Amino acid sequence: MVHYQLKVSFSVLFTTILGLFILPGCNQISVITDNSQTISSPLLVQAKAPPNVPKVKSPISKNLFNWRNVNIQGMGYVTGLITSPIAPYDVYVRTDVGGIYRFNRGNNSWIPLMDMFDTNFAIGGVGVESLALDPTKPNRIYVAIKSKNSDFKDKDNKIKSTYAGEVMVSENKGTSWKSTGLGKHNIYVGPNEAYRAETGERLAVDPHQSGLVYFTSRRHGLWRKQGNTDWVRVTGGLPEPSSLPGYKNPDGTDNKDLPGFTFVAFDERTGDSKKATQIIYLGIHGSGIWRSSDGGKSWTNMGGSDNPLRGVVANDGTLYVGFGTLGDDGKGKKATGSIRKYQNNSWSNITPDGDRIYPAVTVQRKLNGGCASVKVCKKQNQAYTVMAIADKFVYRSTNGGKSWQKQTMFMGAYDPNHPQDKVNTSAPGYYQSYASTGAASIMIDPGNPKQVWWTNGMGVARTDDVTTATPTYKWLMNNLEELDSNMVRVPPKSKAHGGADLLSAVQDKIGFRHISRNQVPTKSISPSNVPINPAFKWANPDWKVYPQPYPHVSGATGMDYAYKNPDYVAFVGFNQWQGYWGIHGISSDNGKTWKAFESVPTENLWKSDKSAQEKVMATGGQIAMSPTNPKNLVWSPTWGTWTHYTKDGGKTWQLSRNIDPKPKPEPFDPQNNDHNHYDALPKSWSNTINPWLSSYILAADRQDPKGETFYYLNNSTFYYSNDGGANWRESAAKLPGWLIRPTIVPNPTQQGDVWVSFARNPEEVTGNKLYRSVDGGKTFMIVPSVESCEYMTFGKGISEKNPYIYMFGRVGNATKDAIYKSENMGKSWIQISDPNVLLFPGMVNMEGDMRSPNLVYVALTGRGIMVGEK
Numbered sequence: 001m002v003h004y005q006l007k008v009s010f011s012v013l014f015t016t017i018l019g020l021f022i023l024p025g026c027n028q029i030s031v032i033t034d035n036s037q038t039i040s041s042p043l044l045v046q047a048k049a050p051p052n053v054p055k056v057k058s059p060i061s062k063n064l065f066n067w068r069n070v071n072i073q074g075m076g077y078v079t080g081l082i083t084s085p086i087a088p089y090d091v092y093v094r095t096d097v098g099g100i101y102r103f104n105r106g107n108n109s110w111i112p113l114m115d116m117f118d119t120n121f122a123i124g125g126v127g128v129e130s131l132a133l134d135p136t137k138p139n140r141i142y143v144a145i146k147s148k149n150s151d152f153k154d155k156d157n158k159i160k161s162t163y164a165g166e167v168m169v170s171e172n173k174g175t176s177w178k179s180t181g182l183g184k185h186n187i188y189v190g191p192n193e194a195y196r197a198e199t200g201e202r203l204a205v206d207p208h209q210s211g212l213v214y215f216t217s218r219r220h221g222l223w224r225k226q227g228n229t230d231w232v233r234v235t236g237g238l239p240e241p242s243s244l245p246g247y248k249n250p251d252g253t254d255n256k257d258l259p260g261f262t263f264v265a266f267d268e269r270t271g272d273s274k275k276a277t278q279i280i281y282l283g284i285h286g287s288g289i290w291r292s293s294d295g296g297k298s299w300t301n302m303g304g305s306d307n308p309l310r311g312v313v314a315n316d317g318t319l320y321v322g323f324g325t326l327g328d329d330g331k332g333k334k335a336t337g338s339i340r341k342y343q344n345n346s347w348s349n350i351t352p353d354g355d356r357i358y359p360a361v362t363v364q365r366k367l368n369g370g371c372a373s374v375k376v377c378k379k380q381n382q383a384y385t386v387m388a389i390a391d392k393f394v395y396r397s398t399n400g401g402k403s404w405q406k407q408t409m410f411m412g413a414y415d416p417n418h419p420q421d422k423v424n425t426s427a428p429g430y431y432q433s434y435a436s437t438g439a440a441s442i443m444i445d446p447g448n449p450k451q452v453w454w455t456n457g458m459g460v461a462r463t464d465d466v467t468t469a470t471p472t473y474k475w476l477m478n479n480l481e482e483l484d485s486n487m488v489r490v491p492p493k494s495k496a497h498g499g500a501d502l503l504s505a506v507q508d509k510i511g512f513r514h515i516s517r518n519q520v521p522t523k524s525i526s527p528s529n530v531p532i533n534p535a536f537k538w539a540n541p542d543w544k545v546y547p548q549p550y551p552h553v554s555g556a557t558g559m560d561y562a563y564k565n566p567d568y569v570a571f572v573g574f575n576q577w578q579g580y581w582g583i584h585g586i587s588s589d590n591g592k593t594w595k596a597f598e599s600v601p602t603e604n605l606w607k608s609d610k611s612a613q614e615k616v617m618a619t620g621g622q623i624a625m626s627p628t629n630p631k632n633l634v635w636s637p638t639w640g641t642w643t644h645y646t647k648d649g650g651k652t653w654q655l656s657r658n659i660d661p662k663p664k665p666e667p668f669d670p671q672n673n674d675h676n677h678y679d680a681l682p683k684s685w686s687n688t689i690n691p692w693l694s695s696y697i698l699a700a701d702r703q704d705p706k707g708e709t710f711y712y713l714n715n716s717t718f719y720y721s722n723d724g725g726a727n728w729r730e731s732a733a734k735l736p737g738w739l740i741r742p743t744i745v746p747n748p749t750q751q752g753d754v755w756v757s758f759a760r761n762p763e764e765v766t767g768n769k770l771y772r773s774v775d776g777g778k779t780f781m782i783v784p785s786v787e788s789c790e791y792m793t794f795g796k797g798i799s800e801k802n803p804y805i806y807m808f809g810r811v812g813n814a815t816k817d818a819i820y821k822s823e824n825m826g827k828s829w830i831q832i833s834d835p836n837v838l839l840f841p842g843m844v845n846m847e848g849d850m851r852s853p854n855l856v857y858v859a860l861t862g863r864g865i866m867v868g869e870k
Helices: 014-020
Strands: 029-032 038-041 066-069 078-083 091-095 100-104 109-112 128-134 137-153 159-170 176-179 203-205 212-216 222-226 232-234 261-266 280-284 288-292 308-313 319-325 336-343 346-349 360-363 386-390 393-397 405-408 441-444 452-455 460-463 473-475 485-489 502-506 509-514 554-561 569-575 582-587 602-606 613-617 622-625 633-636 644-646 698-700 710-714 717-721 727-734 741-746 754-759 771-773 788-799 802-810 818-822 843-848 855-860 865-869
Touching: 078 128, 078 441, 078 452, 091 128, 137 203, 203 261, 212 261, 212 280, 261 308, 280 308, 288 308, 308 360, 319 360, 360 441, 386 441, 485 554, 485 843, 485 855, 502 569, 509 569, 554 698, 569 622, 622 698, 633 698, 633 710, 698 741, 710 741, 727 771, 741 788, 788 855, 802 843
Parallel strands: 029 176, 128 203, 509 554, 554 622, 788 843
Antiparallel strands: 029 038, 066 865, 078 091, 091 100, 100 109, 128 137, 137 159, 159 176, 203 212, 212 222, 222 232, 261 280, 280 288, 308 319, 319 336, 336 346, 360 386, 386 393, 393 405, 441 452, 452 460, 460 473, 485 502, 502 509, 502 554, 554 569, 569 582, 602 613, 622 633, 633 644, 698 710, 710 717, 717 727, 741 754, 754 771, 754 788, 788 802, 802 818, 843 855, 855 865
């Protein structure tokens, strides 16, 4: 996910949220987990990939669909970058929610390497805390991730899983994976927390002793593993992690944003094939740089500065370190930092550009067994090429940091909000000027010292000649799809009459109108006339509304369209930077242009201390649109107000009422907001957890001829409205509760036919049944042919009255989730994905196409949007 430095301190990140709620093909890629279960995934490629990249089709069954990514090419934080020191110098990147990728130099595309992990293996998306290669065995790679640790039964006898940091190893460049056993030690990892893009690498392999691996953790110190032995904690005089500043939050809870132990680096000169490297450097944020001269047995503090982030050792033994502390986004604390080097037993401050945070520093590695200088190697102490980054700047030194060349990066397409910025012709049209900011890592290619790789919150770029006066960096994003998607919508307007393949609601860029699933969108959804957040007037001094294109990193949490008039679409969401401020929009041209609602649901609610009332406005959540009257919408926000409805397209909003409320509280407290809303439609538990978490608890019936039937879910209670969302009645059925991702799916061909799926919470092992109502939600039955269902949707079928159903879950005696298709309304199922090939990590939503049979989309956390077709 894209989260730049200016806001990282208060962002509540999506995969983190999932971890908080412990509640009352083909080239096959395999993974071997602790219980030796084998899982597989294809090397996915995008449509219209370079000609020498084969499109993947599983040979296992004639019924299987072809699966690939919708072509978007952007978003998601690429937090780390490493390369093998041995030809062919394989390049790998790690991401905060989307696994790791390896670069295919033959066709300039990326190969995803962790699609074999299921949604619950790593809690939502597969975030990677660190990445390491074995310098002597280039096929061997290590990743540090959060994964399932052990199972237990809760008080309700439900089987649940615990999660902890695990280091996985692959012996074949990511084709298969095996746990190394760190998980049983309950080490905390935070691949999507603060400092994820500024620290590292936390994993490192001794350059001379294959299989000798170190891991520096945020909260549990330094760990080491030798070959097949168990992981052991390394102490030897190192400080206790609990003694570090900020180990606990002010309220006494664990600080999960703690950088802790940040990197480990080796002086290669001090080891050989018979002896492990003796000099090892360790960064500890809040304590400084520590050094071992005896292979990690004992450690001494070296001084320098207290807050190391990333470090690298040059071939002459010089240690280069980036130091710094993140700021807190306008609250008074500025990000600070420096670059220093340790040479000849002393520190030198070589900071290139003042007091700012420098997330990464790199040096040119040796060439053909020689030194690391681009100059002629005449002596060991010669100058090295050193490079560093800070936000949108790249720095290069050819004299060991005595002087620096500074380059301002211009990585965006033309942005009307910043017309003075240079245009990067390699950028997709939706890359705005801020695509130049938030740099995370930089690396000089060991196979070609003129090539330099650079990453940030949009992706990966490279220059092929860094020695020029102004190097040109070009995006390399083919098949790197780390977008954090929330929802896919396919309004059934024909392509012949101007319909789009799909619309998407996503984090970071609000969403897209994808004219073609094979083409990169030229722009993202950008509503006009969204009022600015007055609390951030200091950041927007001359604005009353946000300009075009929408200038901030923001997310759409819900989207819907008028089924009978699919030119009309609406979305709701929030500004990810400016205080969870609500954003919203409605389109009358199938998503080409968007305009904010004229007003939003607003109430005067009592503060928690009851000292006064304050105006509260809707933000995030879900929205549903009448199939026949696009002015009739229902908005159930995440935060702010209770559910409201409008019948004038958002000019005015009224509170939705519960026809059969519980009795009025006695004694009645007029300063209690819940008491004042006792007869309102209750807030949906799963929908109000956090704006980052989309819970699909609201939908419109697609075939009600009046267009006034809506459906709603609060925990285990289902509600229905037959008057446009004004009044709601409670269903007699009791459905599963305390689940964060239920999905209401009305049958688009039949009035009153509504289905509800309940995805497992991340820690839960056992899935849930699929439920169906044929009387508009009054009663429900379990679909007997389905063992468990995570998500489901409808798509065009054999006839107008017989749609296909697509379902992700299990049928019969299946032991792994797969996507199935039913051609007879759930009586029987055809498996269309192979769980031994692809497990759709981080799935959150499905949407079928009602215009074309055998076409379905899957929204994923950190892996963009996948499409299956046949």
